[in-house]
Amino acid sequence: MIALIAALNVVSSIPTLGSLAKEVGGDRVRVESLAKGYQDPHFVEPKPNLMLVLNRADLLLYVGLELEIGWLPPLVLGSRNPKIQPGEVGNLDCSRAIPVLDIPTTKIDRSMGDIHPQGNPHYWLPPANARIIAREIAARLAQIDPEGKPAYDKNLASFISRVDAKEKEWAPLAAKMKGARIATYHKSWTYVSHWLGMVEVGYVEPKPGIPPDPSHLVRLISAMRGEKARLLLMEDFYNKSTAQLVAEKAGAKLLVLPTDVGARPEIKTWFDLVQHVLRELASAV
Amino acid sequence: MNLPALCAVALLAAPALAQEAADAGVSAESEEELKKELEGALKADQKAPPGAPAPAAATSTDAAPAAPLMRGAQSLNPDMSVILDSDVGYQRRAPSFFNGDDPSLGAGPSTRALGLTVQEVELAFSAIVDPYFKGEVYLTIPNLSGIEVEEAFATTTSLPWNLQIKAGSFRSAFGRQNGQHLHVQDFTRRPLINSAFLGTDGLRGPSLQVSWLAPLPFYLTLYGEATSQRFDVPAAPAAGTPPDPVRSFGNDGVRRPTLLAEAKAFFPLGEEWSLYTGTSFASGSSPGITILDDTGAAVSRGVGRDTALIGADAYLKWKPANVSGGYESLAFQAEVVFRHFTANGDLADEWDGGAYAQVVAQVARRWFLGVRGDLIGLPTSSVTARTLRGALSITWQGSEFSRLRAYAEYERANAPPSGSLLPTLNPAGAFGAFLQLEFSIGAHGAHPF
Numbered sequence: 001m002i003a004l005i006a007a008l009n010v011v012s013s014i015p016t017l018g019s020l021a022k023e024v025g026g027d028r029v030r031v032e033s034l035a036k037g038y039q040d041p042h043f044v045e046p047k048p049n050l051m052l053v054l055n056r057a058d059l060l061l062y063v064g065l066e067l068e069i070g071w072l073p074p075l076v077l078g079s080r081n082p083k084i085q086p087g088e089v090g091n092l093d094c095s096r097a098i099p100v101l102d103i104p105t106t107k108i109d110r111s112m113g114d115i116h117p118q119g120n121p122h123y124w125l126p127p128a129n130a131r132i133i134a135r136e137i138a139a140r141l142a143q144i145d146p147e148g149k150p151a152y153d154k155n156l157a158s159f160i161s162r163v164d165a166k167e168k169e170w171a172p173l174a175a176k177m178k179g180a181r182i183a184t185y186h187k188s189w190t191y192v193s194h195w196l197g198m199v200e201v202g203y204v205e206p207k208p209g210i211p212p213d214p215s216h217l218v219r220l221i222s223a224m225r226g227e228k229a230r231l232l233l234m235e236d237f238y239n240k241s242t243a244q245l246v247a248e249k250a251g252a253k254l255l256v257l258p259t260d261v262g263a264r265p266e267i268k269t270w271f272d273l274v275q276h277v278l279r280e281l282a283s284a285v
Numbered sequence: 286m287n288l289p290a291l292c293a294v295a296l297l298a299a300p301a302l303a304q305e306a307a308d309a310g311v312s313a314e315s316e317e318e319l320k321k322e323l324e325g326a327l328k329a330d331q332k333a334p335p336g337a338p339a340p341a342a343a344t345s346t347d348a349a350p351a352a353p354l355m356r357g358a359q360s361l362n363p364d365m366s367v368i369l370d371s372d373v374g375y376q377r378r379a380p381s382f383f384n385g386d387d388p389s390l391g392a393g394p395s396t397r398a399l400g401l402t403v404q405e406v407e408l409a410f411s412a413i414v415d416p417y418f419k420g421e422v423y424l425t426i427p428n429l430s431g432i433e434v435e436e437a438f439a440t441t442t443s444l445p446w447n448l449q450i451k452a453g454s455f456r457s458a459f460g461r462q463n464g465q466h467l468h469v470q471d472f473t474r475r476p477l478i479n480s481a482f483l484g485t486d487g488l489r490g491p492s493l494q495v496s497w498l499a500p501l502p503f504y505l506t507l508y509g510e511a512t513s514q515r516f517d518v519p520a521a522p523a524a525g526t527p528p529d530p531v532r533s534f535g536n537d538g539v540r541r542p543t544l545l546a547e548a549k550a551f552f553p554l555g556e557e558w559s560l561y562t563g564t565s566f567a568s569g570s571s572p573g574i575t576i577l578d579d580t581g582a583a584v585s586r587g588v589g590r591d592t593a594l595i596g597a598d599a600y601l602k603w604k605p606a607n608v609s610g611g612y613e614s615l616a617f618q619a620e621v622v623f624r625h626f627t628a629n630g631d632l633a634d635e636w637d638g639g640a641y642a643q644v645v646a647q648v649a650r651r652w653f654l655g656v657r658g659d660l661i662g663l664p665t666s667s668v669t670a671r672t673l674r675g676a677l678s679i680t681w682q683g684s685e686f687s688r689l690r691a692y693a694e695y696e697r698a699n700a701p702p703s704g705s706l707l708p709t710l711n712p713a714g715a716f717g718a719f720l721q722l723e724f725s726i727g728a729h730g731a732h733p734f
Binding site: 039040069079113209211213214218221236 | 416419444448497498500503506556561734
């Protein structure tokens with residue numbers, strides 16, 4: 001109880017980051033998320049009551065790489081909380097140490113869609129990245145709460161060994177996906193594809209954030225047929241009627257998958273999330 | 286027919302595509318059927334939101350992780366963007382309450398205008414200044430006529446006790462629309478209350494503001510502000526031209542700064558509904574109105590009258606947490622302002638007021654329909670006659686960065702009450718319509734709720 005009263009308030013932009021903070025922080029942290037797991041993290045309504053949540057935060061965790069650029073900055077400024085302003089110790093961009101994929105290599109402009117100039121921000125599913133995020137969070141918690149450092153170190157070690165163990169347990173499932181040809185709705189599965197060795201043959205969105213037109217979809221269906229892509233992956237916060245028809249016409253299966261903790265009631269931790277995604281993927285090939 | 290459908294028609298004609306599809310195993314005949322079916326699914330899907338599921342960068346899937354040095358060019362330049370609003374339009378006569386960022390076609394008091402204008406070019410710069418301030422500068426060129434500082438201010442980031450100070454020149458905290466720039470409005474022209482009570486360019490100027498986020502279980506922020514509104518006693522209008530709407534404030538140079546207070550509260554009514562409300566108050570001194578008397582001589586009346594504004598605003602929005610069920614959303618917005626003038630010379634102590642209410646419905650991913658009603662002169666006063674206006678807008682949003690809007694309005698200016706200083710407008714009823722193109726280039730902006 002004493003620990004609860006003294007707990008640090010950790011506020012995350014998306015629930016998965018909060019869940020990782022809970023793994024590392026244990027009883028020393030209280031975690032709250034601004035977005036829900038079933039919301040598109042690009043488009044969260046910046047409701048003023050979220051400023052109240054941020055006002056109480058000791059540490060703000062966010063995905064970075066401009067994922068939250070459309071809604072988080074005014075909330076942080078409006079929170080009137082000096083601890084979590086950019087540049088402060090209570091402001092952690094969790095992409096800091098992530099090996100970022102899809103960094104544009106040529107001059108970019110928005111004819112390419114609503115692209116992220118710093119690279120693809122959908123990085124939190126693969127175990128390698130979860131370990132990195134957890135390490136960053138543990139280091140930052142220890143900076144804010146030096147007394148808790150031994151506890152954070154211990155929790156981090158425990159988390160990492162559980163991730164290692166799970167990775168071994170998941171290895172057969174992961175192996176089933178190697179070389180699998182897939183299409184996805186948004187270009188948000190890059191890190192998972194990279195981790196599992198899946199090959200992405202196309203996207204329902206012709207360009208990031210740009211709604212599809214029939215001609216693009218005809219090309220996608222042809223590509224999926226030609227490349228024998230049997231799976232179409234989509235987050236569960238999108239409308240699925242188009243994707244369903246594309247999958248049907250391409251002879252593929254539409255898999256609507258969670259990508260965040262809390263996307264479904266039973267997904268309460270990062271482990272639940274990744275296990276759920278892997279099982280659904282493996283049972284679909 | 287929506288744009289994807291048009292694209293489909295255009296692309297259907299492209300033999301290269303047909304060939305490509307055929308090569309991949311889709312016959313031309315079935316391709317056409319397939320497109321039709323896909324169009325149906327897209328339409329069903331298009332009950333969906335503006336922004337659009339944004340994005341991840343599009344490049345190769347199996348690109349190797351980049352080394353930390355590759356993390357994008359670092360720059361300490363401010364975020365910059367340029368926003369353009371360009372229109373083609375028609376107006377039966379000059380509108381009674383013209384705002385600085387309204388499209389100006391040059392219509393006379395009773396003559397028509399048809400033509401093109403660049404309603405506004407806005408240049409926006411913002412950056413964190415240092416560990417203590419955020420800085421923002423917005424320059425605007427309305428109707429291609431001179432550059433203005435719409436806002437240029439610093440906001441503190443590190444004050445204790447939930448306090449924040451804003452200093453510089455900025456849009457005052459008074460109601461909802463006054464704080465908003467043109468490109469976040471849902472209609473081509475601002476509500477009538479803007480120029481009728483707050484000023485042609487809204488209530489903005491050199492100001493100092495302190496705000497406090499109350500540590501309550503619900504969101505409540507209190508604002509206190511002093512702003513120096515400096516406007517000379519207006520020049521006489523040309524014969525046959527009605528005077529500009531009387532300014533509520535502007536005589537501050539000889540009195541004291543205009544003082545404002547506002548309370549804003551937010552209530553999340555479940556996950557889908559939100560209510561954001563505010564009440565505002567402002568106190569200052571009016572520079573009066575100048576009219577031509579019966580002999581054609583310019584006469585200024587009401588100079589230095591003490592003025593108070595009382596306002597209330599509400600914004601009620603329905604938007605599901607995500608678009609899995611479609612892209613519909615609905616927003617209702619209304620503001621009401623009452624103004625009090627003290628007696629001055631032969632002008633009595635008097636009240637006037639006005640209001641508007643609007644509903645904007647998102648009916649598909651890229652389509653928004655808006656309807657708005659304005660009423661000025663409730664009650665009427667010696668300087669405010671009754672004016673009614675109805676407006677419709679249809680907005681197509683190409684992406685988060687471009688928009689096309691069709692806007693139509695009908696204004697009816699009633700004859701001023703007896704004892705009024707205002708002339709009767711002719712014609713009383715006036716129709717106006719605009720087709721507006723808006724784009725934003727540069728940094729990705731974030732808008733407050």
